[in-house]
Amino acid sequence: MSKKNLCTPLSSLLRRCLTSIPQHFTSHSSPHIKLSILHRVSPHHRPPHDPNFDFYCSLGFSWKNLCSKSAEEIQLGCWNCHALPHSAPFLVCDSCRCIQPVDGSTDYFQIFGVERKYDQEGENLEGKYKEWQKKLHPDLVHSKSKKERDFAAEQSARVIDAYRTLSKPLSRGIYLLKLNGVEIDEEQTISDPELLAEIMEIRETVEEATDSEALNLILSQMQEKLQNWSNTFGHAFQNRNFEEAKLAIRRMTYYSRVIDEVGKKL
Amino acid sequence: MLRVGTKRVLGTTSLGVRVPARLYHERVVDHYDNPRNVGSFDKNDPSVGTGLVGAPACGDVMKLQIKVDDKTGKIVDARFKTFGCGSAIASSSVATEWVKGKQMEEVLSIKNTEIAKHLSLPPVKLHCSMLAEDAIKAAVKDYEAKRAKATASGEAATEEKLATA
Numbered sequence: 001m002s003k004k005n006l007c008t009p010l011s012s013l014l015r016r017c018l019t020s021i022p023q024h025f026t027s028h029s030s031p032h033i034k035l036s037i038l039h040r041v042s043p044h045h046r047p048p049h050d051p052n053f054d055f056y057c058s059l060g061f062s063w064k065n066l067c068s069k070s071a072e073e074i075q076l077g078c079w080n081c082h083a084l085p086h087s088a089p090f091l092v093c094d095s096c097r098c099i100q101p102v103d104g105s106t107d108y109f110q111i112f113g114v115e116r117k118y119d120q121e122g123e124n125l126e127g128k129y130k131e132w133q134k135k136l137h138p139d140l141v142h143s144k145s146k147k148e149r150d151f152a153a154e155q156s157a158r159v160i161d162a163y164r165t166l167s168k169p170l171s172r173g174i175y176l177l178k179l180n181g182v183e184i185d186e187e188q189t190i191s192d193p194e195l196l197a198e199i200m201e202i203r204e205t206v207e208e209a210t211d212s213e214a215l216n217l218i219l220s221q222m223q224e225k226l227q228n229w230s231n232t233f234g235h236a237f238q239n240r241n242f243e244e245a246k247l248a249i250r251r252m253t254y255y256s257r258v259i260d261e262v263g264k265k266l
Numbered sequence: 267m268l269r270v271g272t273k274r275v276l277g278t279t280s281l282g283v284r285v286p287a288r289l290y291h292e293r294v295v296d297h298y299d300n301p302r303n304v305g306s307f308d309k310n311d312p313s314v315g316t317g318l319v320g321a322p323a324c325g326d327v328m329k330l331q332i333k334v335d336d337k338t339g340k341i342v343d344a345r346f347k348t349f350g351c352g353s354a355i356a357s358s359s360v361a362t363e364w365v366k367g368k369q370m371e372e373v374l375s376i377k378n379t380e381i382a383k384h385l386s387l388p389p390v391k392l393h394c395s396m397l398a399e400d401a402i403k404a405a406v407k408d409y410e411a412k413r414a415k416a417t418a419s420g421e422a423a424t425e426e427k428l429a430t431a
Contacts, residue, residue: 184322184323185323186323186324186393187323187392187393187396188321188322188323189319189320189321189393189396189397189400190319190320190321190322191318191319191320191400191404192320193318195320196318196319196320196327197318199320199325199327199349200318200327200329200347200349203327203349204347250322253322253323253324253325254320254322254325254327256325257324257325258325261349
């Protein structure tokens with residue numbers, strides 16, 4: 001039986017076995033009820049004489065399966081009013097508007113409600129970023145409790161990180177690789193003669209350039225190369241060819257660096 | 267107002283404890299302000315070995331060249347060109363200073379940890395000294411490869427001469 005199938009009959013089961021539970025719990029069947037009943041019997045200890053527990057056991061499904069969903073629900077509920085979120089990601093409570101603690105398992109793509117892919121053309125990341133900051137900014141909570149002020153600081157910092165990472169192709173690419181368990185080695189040294197000689201020459205030209213026209217020419221050349229390698233990365237990543245993707249990232253890093261240096265001179 | 271200003275300048279916390287600001291070590295600053303041996307040799311010169319290495323994670327590129335006395339195998343001069351952070355520039359500058367006057371086999375034992383210690387590099391910049399160590403090795407390797415090629419073609423030319431004579 002899949003977990004999903006377990007959930008629907010569970011609600012009817014709960015209603016049926018509510019006779020053994022104190023009267024005030026039976027008055028309505030909102031999500032709060034499920035939480036409070038199952039919360040009484042936590043997954044961390046076996047309540048030996050609880051009639052509900054024996055009932056569930058007799059039905060033949062493991063306690064862990066039963067409680068894993070409810071444990072998630074409890075964690076997902078607002079720390080302030082215990083309301084469940086209407087949708088992911090859960091950064092701010094829809095009911096009481098309290099800012100929630102950072103959930104590390106929510107990745108940057110989920111924060112912006114976009115697909116986890118390299119091509120983000122057309123996605124209004126900046127607009128979504130501003131919308132989040134309207135709800136999360138620490139200035140909004142300066143008169144609230146320390147707990148909430150800390151949550152606001154962490155949550156808005158995370159959204160800033162997410163925006164910075166996703167808005168540039170290079171950092172977005174590196175992040176996507178990371179999500180797929182592919183890390184760029186910070187300490188690696190290479191001796192690729194072709195690439196290094198090319199970069200050396202370009203950097204020397206930038207260093208010696210005196211007029212902005214020459215610099216702008218180099219800038220546009222570098223931006224073109226960056227775009228080409230960005231496309232290469234996109235294809236490699238889509239085909240899950242991570243080695244080629246890493247090589248593309250390497251090129252993109254070098255060209256981005258040149259672009260930064262030219263920018264400093266202009 | 268003045269007290270707050272003074273505190274900031276002296277780098278003290280509100281408890282009056284002196285907190286050292288994060289700085290480059292004075293040796294790194296010295297190499298950056300007064301770089302030694304910046305420049306290039308002609309890479310086609312048979313007595314020159316060129317080491318070209320890079321750190322792709324940060325986009326650094328480092329070129330270290332040695333001029334070798336063919337008869338003695340001693341490194342008589344060195345040059346470097348590095349595009350990277352202050353620590354990378356200082357590491358390669360130190361490397362050119364240390365290889366001068368040494369035998370080629372000797373410089374292969376120069377360790378990145380020695381360079382890092384000399385410059386008091388923080389852990390996050392250790393890979394810059396590694397880059398310099400790799401550049402030295404690459405320069406020696408390049409020189410030796412050139413020599414082997416020259417010797418081989420030299421032998422072939424001599425054989426040809428003997429054959430036609």
